[in-house]
Amino acid sequence: MQKIGDLMKDLRIAVLGMGYVGLTSAVAFAKHGFKSVCTTTTPSKAEKLNKGIPPFYEPELGDLVKEMVGKGLLSGSTDNVDAVRFSNVTFICVGTPSLSDGSVDLSAVKIVAKDIGNALAKKGDYHVVVVKSTVVPGTTENLVIPIVEKVSGKRAGNGFGVCMNPEFLRQGEAVHDSLNPDRIVIGEYDKSSGNVLEDIYKEYDCPKMRFSIKAAELIKYAANSLLATKITFANEFSRICEKFNIDVYEVMKGVGMDFRINPLFLNAGCGFGGSCFPKDVNAIVALAKNIGVETPLLDSVLYTNELQPMHLVDLIKNTAGSLEGKVVAFLGLSFKPNTGDTRETRALPVIKKLYEFGVKVRAYDPKAIDNFKRLTDLPIEYFEKWEEALKGADLAVVQSDWEEIRAITADDFKRLLKNPIVVDGRRTYNPEVLIANGIKYYGIGWKNQLV
Ligand SMILES: NC(=O)c1ccc[n+]([C@@H]2O[C@H](COP(=O)([O-])OP(=O)(O)OC[C@H]3O[C@@H](n4cnc5c(N)ncnc54)[C@H](O)[C@@H]3O)[C@@H](O)[C@H]2O)c1
Numbered sequence: 001m002q003k004i005g006d007l008m009k010d011l012r013i014a015v016l017g018m019g020y021v022g023l024t025s026a027v028a029f030a031k032h033g034f035k036s037v038c039t040t041t042t043p044s045k046a047e048k049l050n051k052g053i054p055p056f057y058e059p060e061l062g063d064l065v066k067e068m069v070g071k072g073l074l075s076g077s078t079d080n081v082d083a084v085r086f087s088n089v090t091f092i093c094v095g096t097p098s099l100s101d102g103s104v105d106l107s108a109v110k111i112v113a114k115d116i117g118n119a120l121a122k123k124g125d126y127h128v129v130v131v132k133s134t135v136v137p138g139t140t141e142n143l144v145i146p147i148v149e150k151v152s153g154k155r156a157g158n159g160f161g162v163c164m165n166p167e168f169l170r171q172g173e174a175v176h177d178s179l180n181p182d183r184i185v186i187g188e189y190d191k192s193s194g195n196v197l198e199d200i201y202k203e204y205d206c207p208k209m210r211f212s213i214k215a216a217e218l219i220k221y222a223a224n225s226l227l228a229t230k231i232t233f234a235n236e237f238s239r240i241c242e243k244f245n246i247d248v249y250e251v252m253k254g255v256g257m258d259f260r261i262n263p264l265f266l267n268a269g270c271g272f273g274g275s276c277f278p279k280d281v282n283a284i285v286a287l288a289k290n291i292g293v294e295t296p297l298l299d300s301v302l303y304t305n306e307l308q309p310m311h312l313v314d315l316i317k318n319t320a321g322s323l324e325g326k327v328v329a330f331l332g333l334s335f336k337p338n339t340g341d342t343r344e345t346r347a348l349p350v351i352k353k354l355y356e357f358g359v360k361v362r363a364y365d366p367k368a369i370d371n372f373k374r375l376t377d378l379p380i381e382y383f384e385k386w387e388e389a390l391k392g393a394d395l396a397v398v399q400s401d402w403e404e405i406r407a408i409t410a411d412d413f414k415r416l417l418k419n420p421i422v423v424d425g426r427r428t429y430n431p432e433v434l435i436a437n438g439i440k441y442y443g444i445g446w447k448n449q450l451v
Contacts, residue, residue, distance in 0.1 A: 008199055012036070014087035016080050016112045018045055020174050020275075020341075021132060021167045022093030023054060027064050028178040030073035032203055037075050037083045049076030057340045057367045060175040080112055084119035089128045089196060091165070092116075092144070096133045097275075102282035103290075104136055106143060113144045117151025120160055128161035128196045134280060136221070136287045137214040140164045140187070161193030164213045166220035171274065172338030184208045187216025224280040225298055230265040231272050232301045235308045238268035238445030248445025249427055268445040270399065270425035271308035273335035273344035278305070308444070309349045312397070312425045315442045316354070318449065319395055319421050324358035329393035329417065331386060331408075332400030332426075333365035333372040340367035346425070347399045348375055364389035366404055387416060395421035401428035410437030 011034050015026040018040035026038035040046050045055040052066035068074035077083050084090045094108035109131075116129055129148060131140045145156045156162050164187035169177035184201050186208060188194030194210050201208055211219070234252050241248040248268045256263025272278065281298055288295045320326055335345040342348075345368075351361055355378050364386045365372065373382070383389040386408060390396060396417060398405060406428055413434075414420045422434060424443035431441045442449045 010035075011089065011200070012087040013200075014039070014080075014083035014090040015093055016083065016090060016115070017093035017095065017108075017133070018042075018049065018055060018076065019093065019095060020056070020058065020171055021169065022091070023049075023056075023065075024058065024061065024169060024174040024178040025091060025093060025132065025167065026074060027061065027068055027175065029200070030068035030071075031064065031179065032200075033073070034200070035073055036068075037077050037087065039077050039080050039083050041078065043078050046076035046078050049074075058174045059172065059338055064175060080115035081119045081122075084116050084127070085123055087127075088125070089130060089200065090116055091130045091132045093132045093167075095275075096135055096279075096283075098279045098282055102286040104134075104139075104279075104283045104286075106135065106139060109133060109135065109139070109144065110147060113147035114151050117148045120148065120152035120154055126160065128163060128193050130163045130165050130197060131217075132165050132167050134166060134220050134224075134276070134283075135164075135217055136283055137217040139217065140213045141189075145189075157190045157193075161196060162189035162213070163187060163193050163197045164216040165197060166216055168220070168223065171341055172336060180204075181206050185216050185219050186210045187213040189213060221280055221284040224277055225284060225301070227265050228272055228277040228281050228305070229297065229301050231267070231269075231277075232304045234266045234268040235271065235444075236304055239311060241445050242447070242449065245447040247431075247447050267427065269308070269346075269427065270312040270350065270444055271305045271346045273346050275341060275343040278302070278344045306349075309346045309425075310353065312346075312350055312399075312423065312444060313353045313357075315444070315449065316395070316397060316423050317357070319423060319440065319442055323354065325360075326358075326394045327360045327362060327392065327418075328354060329386075329389045329396040330354075330361050330363040330380075331365075331389065331396060331398045331405045332368075332402055333363055334368035334400050334402075337400050337402040337405075340371055342368050342371040342375055345372070345375075345399075347372065350397070350399060350425070351378065351380065352376070362389045362393055364405075365400070366402055387412070390416035392416075392418060394418050395423060397423045397425065398428045399425050401426040410434050410439050413439055 013029045013034045013036045015022045015038045026036040029036045052069040054061045054065045097105050099105045186197050238248040252266040285295045333347045362381045364383045369382045421440045434441045
């Protein structure tokens with residue numbers, strides 16, 4: 001049997017799943033010279049990709065996709081079985097969303113594991129299956145491997161290799177992070193499988209760390225849980241700070257200078273969202289409960305994260321007394337800047353609550369309007385220009401701090417709003433600058449505001 005090491009320079013990679021992780025990983029592999037095929041269940045997305053157009057917005061992705069497709073190093077397909085058959089290594093990058101009890105929905109993982117098994121049944125050469133999707137400990141060994149073995153008739157470690165390789169990219173920086181990871185975590189079924197993965201990542205300039213498969217699976221949950229906890233810590237302190245008329249950003253600056261802590265992820269705001277932190281913390285909590293482990297810390301992270309958007313609503317209420325009939329210009333619908341993704345965006349609970357108080361919302365977002373429209377049929381007016389959303393509104397609320405939103409000046413607010421009031425859910429602006437220029441500023445963790 002030909003060893004993959006001999007093939008390394010002609011190695012072909014199949015990436016199953018054309019989302020943020022799948023496509024940016026496939027692009028990064030192509031950039032390192034590996035011929036990569038990325039699959040999706042949606043034919044129009046594969047067609048778009050083959051024309052050099054990514055199916056979603058992510059900074060820098062458009063140019064790189066165009067370049068890699070142009071060079072013949074990247075292609076799209078809807079055929080998982082063929083993609084695996086004609087490659088040497090397969091990365092599973094399908095979504096693993098939450099079920100209603102918070103646990104992980106592994107249905108897409110099961111489907112692609114069957115496809116891999118079907119492909120391997122028709123293949124003679126060694127193949128390595130890599131789980132990159134975020135899955136709870138035990139999933140690769142107790143679900144993926146048994147399905148692939150049953151369908152292919154081969155044995156892990158003999159007929160095919162297996163690794164678990166969690167992804168740590170940030171949406172909005174996905175291309176940068178895929179090309180420049182901090183570290184690469186390799187969970188290996190056996191040394192041969194781990195060696196193949198380490199060879200693929202040989203040119204990536206960062207530590208490659210090798211673990212058992214279960215440890216690799218858990219590292220991803222531990223990392224996301226800690227990041228969510230850091231944000232939540234700053235958020236909890238934001239409400240304490242407000243009562244003392246202290247700026248939480250000053251406090252966290254002083255805290256973060258301690259090298260044991262570091263300043264990142266201490267920015268207080270109206271809560272974390274997105275497709276990862278809420279789902280991953282919920283999943284590990286659900287798993288822990290199932291195995292009889294209590295998680296009071298993570299339970300309260302999830303609880304506090306629901307309080308924070310309601311705290312933004314309280315700040316909005318404080319500006320205006322009764323909100324009945326008020327018009328709010330709502331800036332930023334995505335869960336954070338530089339992405340059109342609205343999964344678990346804090347915009348939704350805030351806007352829903354505003355409608356309960358009789359508010360009318362005029363919303364602006366550079367990329368997320370279409371996705372947000374799918375989340376709610378509230379009678380929101382949507383605008384692609386922030387000037388139009390602000391025009392004639394009673395006050396402005398900021399939920400995600402896009403660069404376009406950061407660039408709005410005190411003069412713009414004064415010129416366009418009925419009242420010069422800004423309620424800032426993300427510390428988008430320097431409050432002192434806005435206040436000095438005649439804006440009534442309210443913000444999460446800011447001082448001198450009635451709460
Ligand atoms: N988005 C992030 O920031 C991020 C970061 C690290 C890890 N992750 C994890 O990576 C995984 C993927 O996340 P994502 O954000 O890319 O998800 P996503 O929802 O953007 O993409 C998942 C893709 O898988 C595709 N898919 C589903 N079933 C398929 C099938 N049978 N064949 C081919 N494609 C199929 C879907 O069509 C979708 O395009 C998840 O487990 C997630 O938790 C995500």
